[in-house]
Amino acid sequence: MKLRKITAATAAVLALGLAATACGSSDDDSDSGSSASSGGGGKIKVGIKYDQPGIGLKEPDGSFSGFDVDVATYVAKQLGYEPNQIDWVETKSADRETAISRGDVKFIAASYSINDERKAKVDFAGPYLLAHQDLLVKTDSDISKGTDLNGKKLCSVTGSTSAQNIHDTIAPKAQLKEYSGYSECIAALQNGAVDAVTTDDSILAGFAAQDKYKGQFKLAGLKLSNENYGIGLKKGDSATLGKINDALTKMVSDGSWQKAVDANFGPANYKNDPAPKIGDIVK
Template identity: 80%
Template sequence: MKLRKVTAASAAVLALALSATACGGDDKDASGGSGSSGGEKIKIGIKYDQPGIGLKEPDGSFSGFDVDVATYVAKQLGYDADQIEFVETKSADRENALARGDVKFIVASYSINDERKQKVDFAGPYLLAHQDLLVKADADIAKGADLNGKNLCSVTGSTSAQNVKDKIAPKANLREYSGYSECVAGLQSGAVDALTTDDSILAGFAAQDKYKGQFKLVGEKLSNENYGIGVKKGDTATVDKINTALEKMVSDGSWEKAVDANFGPANYENEPAPKIGVVVK
């Protein structure tokens, strides 16, 4: 049953819908309630602090690739943009937010892995990212090994920088900062020589107006990060609906437009849209 707005002028349609439900129809929308009917909202978890991915702007609006994906999916599930309530879901609280029912689904640079799949279900993946390095545009760093003897930004609680030391630059000097924004500022000032995390996140920072042309991605692919949409464990109906929406987003060109809009200024060489249900190891 296609979701649609219901007003007083459509009482006959409402009566027909209720009759169909009474006869055994059990199709549910993504909110677990009446969806766009009556103007109800759907709560979606995103990041608030990742430019190009999920960012809360000073005026209270939201931007980023994950925001565009979430908005598109919600529309396919019957919700207008003004019926979406974006909720900040930090990395450490994503599984709990779904279990508590704080949000219906999460689009927040949420990499699919076996450990997380024990706690939540995933739709997608909708983006394949890789761990990479961000350096100044004029830096003489062409590969990870060039970081030996140089300063590499490490965000507190992140394992990305240690991964660089373990795999490609054992003599890199780790400099710990509280967040990626601080790392980017350190990179700009010369306090550090490189920052490492997912290339999509790095591209998002580099694409900001205040940083355009200042940074470049090195092109190291130190890991495969399959971004999925997290859904409460066992809610297979919502997973199926989201997957259908993602397939349409790719086929009608909206996915590519969202990639270009959010990452294009950083010359991000993104992977093609992944196939739904196929996780690249």
């Protein structure tokens, strides 16, 4: 009898332990957005740029702004996450594939152009914006085509191929100037140290739309390349890929996409292409 009493008591303790374990089995494992289907009380980590006005910018008060931020916020909402459940993670261009493969973020929206080399490492939803390499010049500039850059000073950031491509293919007499960041290029354009700045038109429009630069610059509208911006995520995560593509489609159809374009690029008179269709990559 004594043995039976001990066994019954032990069984009761075990049952209570198993019940407690079951109740606590939903530990928050969504730090990188692993529960992206529901959100709940967890968090999702999203990669963006911190230093591109109009695209992805960390403001002095710690908030975030830009077209990519608006797109990512909309997508996260469709995945079940409120804005206060998003942890924004700075992902510089050289670190994007590593951040995804390592699980530092669930997805990245950071002026991330889709190309074959990147597609070998990560999957892409979208595209959600078709950008183009262009020139930013002063509003009174007479530069209207690539050949006008011959004898002019053309700025881009160190390591970028944008200015070199123009020099090699369009304006061999252009004087190339390199700075560590686009902010320095824009400041140089403002004070006359350079005659033009080149990179994606969306990035240039974002800078030109800043209050301190409004009315001072214009885009040349040359469309020197096609840059299909996509949302990068871990290779093989087809479930999340499908949900993000659905979210992007909905963002366009309900007008939120155009509203975000106008809010972030409109002050620079950015003439955007229509929203691209999912999977439609323009070469």
